[in-house]
Amino acid sequence: MKLPNFYASGPLDRAGHRRKSPDWLAERLRHPDTRIQLVWRSQHLVIDTAEGPRPIILTPALASDLIERAAEVVLLGLADDVAHFALDVSALETPLAALDLPEASFRDLRAVGPLIGRDEGAMLAYARGLMHWHARHRFCGVCGAPTESIDAGHVRRCTNPDCATSHFPRTDPAVIMLVEDGDKCLLGRQAVWTPGMYSTLAGFVEPGESLEDAVAREVFEETGIRVDSVCYHSSQPWPFPASIMLGFYAKALDRAIRVDETELEEAHWYSRAYLKDHPEMLPRRDSIARRLIEDWLTL
Numbered sequence: 001m002k003l004p005n006f007y008a009s010g011p012l013d014r015a016g017h018r019r020k021s022p023d024w025l026a027e028r029l030r031h032p033d034t035r036i037q038l039v040w041r042s043q044h045l046v047i048d049t050a051e052g053p054r055p056i057i058l059t060p061a062l063a064s065d066l067i068e069r070a071a072e073v074v075l076l077g078l079a080d081d082v083a084h085f086a087l088d089v090s091a092l093e094t095p096l097a098a099l100d101l102p103e104a105s106f107r108d109l110r111a112v113g114p115l116i117g118r119d120e121g122a123m124l125a126y127a128r129g130l131m132h133w134h135a136r137h138r139f140c141g142v143c144g145a146p147t148e149s150i151d152a153g154h155v156r157r158c159t160n161p162d163c164a165t166s167h168f169p170r171t172d173p174a175v176i177m178l179v180e181d182g183d184k185c186l187l188g189r190q191a192v193w194t195p196g197m198y199s200t201l202a203g204f205v206e207p208g209e210s211l212e213d214a215v216a217r218e219v220f221e222e223t224g225i226r227v228d229s230v231c232y233h234s235s236q237p238w239p240f241p242a243s244i245m246l247g248f249y250a251k252a253l254d255r256a257i258r259v260d261e262t263e264l265e266e267a268h269w270y271s272r273a274y275l276k277d278h279p280e281m282l283p284r285r286d287s288i289a290r291r292l293i294e295d296w297l298t299l
């Protein structure tokens with residue numbers, strides 16, 4: 001691995017041992033060194049600069065009113081002993097009204113992710129993923145009673161004392177794979193994608209499957225190609241909304257493509273030379289799909 005994938009390997013020590021310390025959490029939440037990011041309806045507070053969009057991270061003094069009104073307060077972790085928290089302010093219609101930040105706006109990480117720094121991107125992705133989980137697990141999946149956030153926002157516990165089930169943040173495993181046949185690789189496109197963009201195949205892992213099984217099944221379902229030699233490359237948190245992408249290379253056993261048109265619009269074999277001449281057709285630069293393709297081009 002040369003570099004971590006985008007959104008992975010962020011700068012924070014997650015400090016899991018601090019999550020059960022209410023006094024420490026309360027003190028840090030108001031400490032002047034502490035840094036706080038806002039998540040509003042899966043978007044982040046961003047300001048445009050000459051160097052591109054930059055996230056705005058608040059001090060406790062600036063965020064004081066929002067700390068009181070946030071639906072969730074989550075400890076993200078520590079960086080150089082500075083505590084980083086995230087607030088879910090989605091319930092507020094105008095969370096910026098309390099702040100004197102006329103140039104700032106809430107923007108989707110899908111839009112600004114490729115333009116911001118890796119460390120910043122990893123922190124926003126982490127916060128977005130956790131808040132997405134909180135928003136969709138307000139009720140217990142066992143008994144239906146409301147749940148409450150505990151452990152600094154890393155567990156939700158059922159409030160029914162006869163149940164009291166603990167629910168933990170979910171991340172859904174998905175495989176993404178570059179299928180190769182000699183000097184060519186298999187790329188496809190979905191009809192909803194940006195016109196002209198092609199990418200590696202991908203799909204969710206199903207219960208009872210190994211990752212290798214999922215790679216082989218998805219490739220066969222989408223293109224009719226059978227594969228073997230499934231080989232792990234790297235992984236990437238992908239909080240759009242709640243996936244961990246597990247990247248693989250696989251070798252094709254045949255070349256005739258039969259596209260499943262409910263999944264893909266088209267799929268083709270592309271040579272290294274062709275892809276090097278047409279970088280505009282590759283997926284977004286913050287994606288593991290791009291990484292799989294670019295690393296394959298150098299093999």
Ligand SMILES: [Zn+2]
Pocket residue numbers: 140141142143144145158159160163164165
């Ligand atoms: Zn319950």
